[in-house]
Amino acid sequence: MATQILPVTTPPRGGAARPSRNRGDGRAAAIYLLPAAVLLLAVLAYPIYQLVLISFYDYGQAQAAGRAPLEFVGFGNYTKLLGEAQFWTVLAKTVGFAAVCVIGSLVVGTTLAVLASRVRAVPRMLLFIAALGAWATPALAGSYIWLFLFDTDFGLVNEVLSGLGFESMARHSWTFDTYSAFGLVAAEVIWCSFPFVMITMYAGIKAIPEEVLEAATLDGASWTRIATSVMLPILRPVLMIATIQSIIWDFKVFTQIYVMTNGGGLAGRNLVLNVYAYQEAFAGADYGLGAAIGVVMTLLLLSITTLYVRSQKREAGLI
Amino acid sequence: MTATATAPPVADTPARAPKRRRPRRTGRLVAEIITVVVAGIVAFPLYWMVLSALKPAGEIQSANPRPWTFSPSFDSFERVLTSAGLGRYFVNSVIVAVVVVALSMLLSFLAAVALTRFRFKGRTVLLVMLLVAQMVPIEALTIPLFFLMRSVGDVAPAFGLNELGSLVLVHLAFTLPFAIWMLRGFVAAVPAELEEAATVDGASRFRFTWQILFPLVAPGLVATSVLSFIHAWNDFLFAKTFIISDTSNQTLPLGILVFFKPEENDWGAIMAGSTLMTIPVLVFFLLVQRKLVSGMAGAVKG
Numbered sequence: 001m002a003t004q005i006l007p008v009t010t011p012p013r014g015g016a017a018r019p020s021r022n023r024g025d026g027r028a029a030a031i032y033l034l035p036a037a038v039l040l041l042a043v044l045a046y047p048i049y050q051l052v053l054i055s056f057y058d059y060g061q062a063q064a065a066g067r068a069p070l071e072f073v074g075f076g077n078y079t080k081l082l083g084e085a086q087f088w089t090v091l092a093k094t095v096g097f098a099a100v101c102v103i104g105s106l107v108v109g110t111t112l113a114v115l116a117s118r119v120r121a122v123p124r125m126l127l128f129i130a131a132l133g134a135w136a137t138p139a140l141a142g143s144y145i146w147l148f149l150f151d152t153d154f155g156l157v158n159e160v161l162s163g164l165g166f167e168s169m170a171r172h173s174w175t176f177d178t179y180s181a182f183g184l185v186a187a188e189v190i191w192c193s194f195p196f197v198m199i200t201m202y203a204g205i206k207a208i209p210e211e212v213l214e215a216a217t218l219d220g221a222s223w224t225r226i227a228t229s230v231m232l233p234i235l236r237p238v239l240m241i242a243t244i245q246s247i248i249w250d251f252k253v254f255t256q257i258y259v260m261t262n263g264g265g266l267a268g269r270n271l272v273l274n275v276y277a278y279q280e281a282f283a284g285a286d287y288g289l290g291a292a293i294g295v296v297m298t299l300l301l302l303s304i305t306t307l308y309v310r311s312q313k314r315e316a317g318l319i
Numbered sequence: 320m321t322a323t324a325t326a327p328p329v330a331d332t333p334a335r336a337p338k339r340r341r342p343r344r345t346g347r348l349v350a351e352i353i354t355v356v357v358a359g360i361v362a363f364p365l366y367w368m369v370l371s372a373l374k375p376a377g378e379i380q381s382a383n384p385r386p387w388t389f390s391p392s393f394d395s396f397e398r399v400l401t402s403a404g405l406g407r408y409f410v411n412s413v414i415v416a417v418v419v420v421a422l423s424m425l426l427s428f429l430a431a432v433a434l435t436r437f438r439f440k441g442r443t444v445l446l447v448m449l450l451v452a453q454m455v456p457i458e459a460l461t462i463p464l465f466f467l468m469r470s471v472g473d474v475a476p477a478f479g480l481n482e483l484g485s486l487v488l489v490h491l492a493f494t495l496p497f498a499i500w501m502l503r504g505f506v507a508a509v510p511a512e513l514e515e516a517a518t519v520d521g522a523s524r525f526r527f528t529w530q531i532l533f534p535l536v537a538p539g540l541v542a543t544s545v546l547s548f549i550h551a552w553n554d555f556l557f558a559k560t561f562i563i564s565d566t567s568n569q570t571l572p573l574g575i576l577v578f579f580k581p582e583e584n585d586w587g588a589i590m591a592g593s594t595l596m597t598i599p600v601l602v603f604f605l606l607v608q609r610k611l612v613s614g615m616a617g618a619v620k621g
Contacts, residue, residue: 025437025438025439026437026439026440028433028437028524029433029434029437029439029442030439032429032430032432032433032437033429033430033433033434033445035425035426035429036426036427036429036430036495036499037430039426039488039491039492039495040452040492040495040496042488042492043464043467043488043489043491043492044452044455044460044492044493044496046463046467047460047463047464047467048455048460048463050463050466050467051459051460051462051463054462054463054466064466112357115350115353115354115357116354118347118350119347119350119351119354120347120351123351123354123355123358124354126354126355126358127354127355127357127358127361128608129358129362129605129608130357130358130359130361130362131358131361132601132604132605132608132611133361133362133365133601133604134361134362134364134365135549135604136549136597136600136601136603136604137364137365137597137600137601138549138552138553138572138593138596138597138600139553139555140553140555140572140575140593140596141368141592141593141594141596141597142364144368144575144579144589144590144592144593145364145365145367145368145590145593146364148367148368148371148586148589148590149364149367151584151586153382154379154380154381154382154384154586155384156367156384156386159382159383159384191361191364199611248453248454251456252456252457252458252459254458254555254556255553255555255556255572258555258556259555259579274456274458274459277458277459277461277462278458278461278556281461281462282461282560287462290462291462291463293459294456294458294459294460294461294462295459297456297459298454298455298456298459301454301455301456302451302454302455305454
């Protein structure tokens, strides 16, 4: 079927619900789709168009207030942006940061899903409740908790480390150095995003029919062989949902970076594209440049996800 | 043939079982201990948040933090609720999240039914567009949305800048594509025969949608509502950008920000505020926990 695009729609075994071919389907569909469509067009599609448009103008405070005429600058904002060394640094940091978060949550989530599938109900329930707790924690609250744990003066981590004999950690600042600040934010992001991966992967593992694994065991396959040749191919579509979602989420982390590094760190050392665009637009009052960063980011995210979906579509049986 | 083939393993079992079972059992015990320890580590930040919120002012500012407290106090909670008026922000956050969840369940359900059950031109195109919509970084749209809401305010004041309505619109638009995608799997899993039977019995399409499909898709609706709820409840960026002059319409995340000043953080207040912010989501999660996990499984299995 041409409509199978995401693994979410892997056809269920047995009679799949085929859309009924009735007269008047088109009209009914229009009525059912209308509310969502109006909203998505007005608050999603139109702003995307506006974003591209604004990125072609010199749009500052005066223009936003209507005190000065708009000046069309074509690709001016883009050439200015791409000519700046800071843009390339921020881009590299964004990609690196997102990659660490994606890989981190996938590895932690998958490992714990496998672990959860092999233990009895009580320990598994404890792990699930803890994971749901981390998942439920709002990004802002999570940022504050981790900042407090790693606080220079009153943080538990410094206290424990210096108690263990690492005297130099007594008043260590975790947010001062670029890498340790990014690392701290990444740890928080992984903490609150691995549960999604874990629960999806756990659901995927549970969906593997018992007989398949038994048959493989009877055939004398080793555990690693079962994992790579039996489980992995079955789990690939699920793994793909988890990966795509993680890429989409981690690439656009805003709150954690903004709060934990206080707006992007000293001298903007901890900026990612999102925060960079926000600062240029709202703090620097250069909406044109901010919009250009937004467009670049959107294109980047679209191409990464599209490439990934394409590279995997054959194995996952998509499109 | 079959009988002889299956016979040996059965006969073997008593002889082999004791040898095999012991390492497996200790292996599982080790796995269980690791699981419990990991659960403790994952939950620890939350424990620390609640504990710190309950510590009296002097104790939280101690350079030697203890993992327990002898004198829990509600001072920090009182401070944030009275001096910063977090109660009001809390109510604002609840209003936005509840309206977003209710509307997003309704709209995504209708759209998912149309996209899975009806055959019409342009269906595939719509599906691809929904997929693409999920990848658009909403944060990048802050700029045009700010201008959009400013002009919407001239026409429909309830949805303009400084109004909770603007937040509802934005979160609704951003949760819909994912919610529709997720629900599609659930709607598609309802057998076609059921629909045929209903039609034979004379049920209209409308009745079939509400009386048969809706209750059957409930676990999926719960799973999607959780994701919409988190999205709306978590929002920091749009509240920060849209609610600028009328602070009484601010939401919880912005309210807590008041206590966060570099060098002189009131950690007790911040932790109390964070606790207040986390509890509703936690309660919601635990209430729907079973449905959420089975909902994810449903989305995975299609």
